[in-house]
Amino acid sequence: MNPLSSTARTRLGRLPERSTEDRSVLHEILDDGMICHLGVVVDGSPRVIPTAYGRLGDTLYVHGSSGASSLRAGPSQEICVTVTHLDGLVIARSLFHHSINYRSAVVYGTPRLVTDPDEKLTGLRVVTENLTPGQWDVARKPTRKEMAAVSVLALSLDEASVKVREGGPSDDDEDYALGVWAGVVPIYQTFGSPDPDPVLRAGIPVPAHIARRVTS
Amino acid sequence: MNPLSSTARTRLGRLPERSTEDRSVLHEILDDGMICHLGVVVDGSPRVIPTAYGRLGDTLYVHGSSGASSLRAGPSQEICVTVTHLDGLVIARSLFHHSINYRSAVVYGTPRLVTDPDEKLTGLRVVTENLTPGQWDVARKPTRKEMAAVSVLALSLDEASVKVREGGPSDDDEDYALGVWAGVVPIYQTFGSPDPDPVLRAGIPVPAHIARRVTS
Secondary structure, eight states: OOOOOOOTTTSOSSOGGGBOOOHHHHHHHHHHOSEEEEEEEETTEEEEEEEEEEEETTEEEEEEETTOHHHHTOTTSOEEEEEEEEEEEEEOSBGGGOEEEEEEEEEEEOOEEOOSHHHHHHHHHHHHHHHSTTOTTTSBOOOHHHHHHEEEEEEESSEEEEEEEOSSOOOOGGGGGSSOOOEEEEEEEEEOOOEEOTTOOTTOOOOHHHHTTSOO | OOOOOOOTTTSOSSOGGGBOOOHHHHHHHHHHOSEEEEEEEETTEEEEEEEEEEEETTEEEEEEETTOHHHHTOTTSOEEEEEEEEEEEEEOSBGGGOEEEEEEEEEEEOOEEOOSHHHHHHHHHHHHHHHSTTOTTTSBOOOHHHHHHEEEEEEESSEEEEEEEOSSOOOOGGGGGSOOOOEEEEEEEEEOOOEEOTTOOTTOOOOHHHHTTSOO
């Protein structure tokens, strides 16, 4: 596998120990997420929009309404896609050393508007399957008209940076004597019991690919 | 309370029914979150960084290392701060109508670098308390040197937009006859049991303000 690129903005000057050039970690962070925050520049100003995405190899797909301004600004203009997992609150003895355990991936690049019908379908499948694995084969496929109503952007994972903060607090030597609790409060994202559509036809059980996601 | 502003970029052309001008909803979404995604423009390109924040009245505070490039780009330049809650996966009968239940707040503005020592301390308290309510009074306060090592930005909530998507799927009439399960898979963010620092002094219990956050 190629290492991650090391451009000026993906090299971490401040906390290099939180950086990693491991491409598999990038993939893992992206695959563990459900929404990204997509940054675009509109009239010189930053705009950050949450949206669904999916990864296939070293390509990230995002989709949206063909009319969405966040996507209109996309093709031929640089974007930034950030995926963050909040893993825990790091409680230190001093306020200064409080921190957050997290994993984040930041991808920079100029996206390509996907026009090839096969790749567009692939992009939509990848986004759908990232949210709900197994769902693509079950639900009704998009019609030609529905396909026209969505835009799919492809972004290469060529330029990306990964940051991971894990573990407990790191306090100043003299503060370890303080009578202050310190440690980590873990944070999880969990799935609740599926809530059927009130007008769901009788006799349709929750399918296995959805039931198995529920956090027990 | 003032209604939210309605500038071109905070008016929602595409899905106006998901917009709301209710300022209390904006406050709620911000207060429910722990990290925001901060968008800045660096050399003409967008950059989106996850960071901690807190709200006091109609001011949002973010902080970071005095040397962090994301904050260096901040003062006197416009930023965008987005907070998103992922509430559920909306499973429809057709792939086209799959959606996500979410609440998001997008705030635009030019932040002010907080230089007044009292307000800077207030900003840090607000950020700390947003992550761990009750912690500010317990941990060791910042020294003068520690204060100098962090920057605090204040962003007014004057220009903001809120989007909320809730409820079940909305399918095309003819698709309700399909034998496909439809509904919502709820998503929660939960706190696990606090994990004490391995070198925590003996006899220091988990304080009540932390214990009470744990999801039972």
